[in-house]
Amino acid sequence: MKDKLYTIPLTEAFQAEDECPFCYIERKLEQDALNFTLGSSSSYMESDIREQTDEMGFCKEHFKKMYKYGNSLGNALILQTHFRKQNKELTKQLQAFKPEKSSMFGKFKKTKEDGFDKISQWIAQSKETCFVCDHIKNDYDRYLDTFFYLFKSNPEFKELVKHSKGFCIHHFGELTNLVSAKLNDAQAEEYAKLIFPLMIENMNRLEEDINWLVDKYDYRNANADWKNSKDALQRGMQKIKGGYPADTDYQQNR
Structure with a gap:
């Protein structure tokens, strides 16, 4: 298969023999975003990048991963200006506050915004944006498009x-949700004929691994071979929800 530059990461993900190629891609995209x-590119020193991080901020999960990643100075510089902006906005919101008097009935049924x-x-809106999430999503959506482009043409x-080993249920859902928009009727039928049996086969395979992992704790199987069950716990969790529960913290290369 002759790859183009934009198809290489996707084909590499399928060649990795992972439980889900899109988990593999998502992890790589997150690491690239961090x-x-x-x-070392020190993008946080660029004024246009800092404007974006100040405006968008970060979700709780990625704040934690940024802390674990390392680079205390880089984190502090990003936080310094973002914190300043948040503090300024919070102060503006609080100073503009005007309490609304409500009737007895109004306490039980609001009729207008107070x-x-x-x-x-x-506060809710400020939690909806994340610079790292946005960075990941822009590239991830392109890989979804690339999957359907290659499925139709290659x-x-x-x-x-x-x-392959199919997909985790989460990413299988994302792909299947796009079928009607990305494929015609004949292609959609081909998708179902290929992907659905693949999912059943690999879910059954993994269920057998998990069953054997449990059976290995029976003293009668103490000397039996582990087969493919040693890492069945993390692979099973991944297959159900996506991600890599056994991953260690991703850290900056020094």
């Missing part, structure tokens, strides 16, 4: 998919 945000609502809505890619 490297871009805090790594000052408390405005503050809580501002028989070798379909063979690669056929001999």
Whole structure:
């Protein structure tokens, strides 16, 4: 199969023999996003990047991963200006607060937005954006498009998919949700004929591994071979929800 630059990461993910190629891609994209945000390129020193991080901020999960990644100075510089902006916005919201007097019935049934609502809505909106999440999503969506492009146009890619371990349920859902928009009726039928049996086969395979992992704790199987069950716990968790529960913290290369 002849790869183009934009198809290489996707084909590499399928060749990795992972429980889910899109988990593999998502992890790589997240690592790339952390490297871009805090790594040796020092993007956080660029004024346009700092404007974006100040505006978008970070979700709780990625704040934690940024801390674990390392680079205390880079984190501090990013936090310094983002914190300043958040503090300024919070002060503005609180100083603009005007309590609304409500009737006895109004306490039970709100008919309009009050000052408390405005503050809580501002806080809720500030939690909806994350620079790292956004960085990942932009590239991830392109890989979803690339999957369907190759599925429609490249028989070798379909063979690669056929001999993969399928997908985690989360990413299988994402792909299947796009079928109607990305494929015509004949292609959608082909997708179902290829992917659905692949999912059943690999879910059954993994269920057998998990069953044997449990059976290995029976004293009667103490000397029996582990077969493929030693890492069945983390692979099973991944297959159900996605991600890599056994991963260690991703850290900056020094």
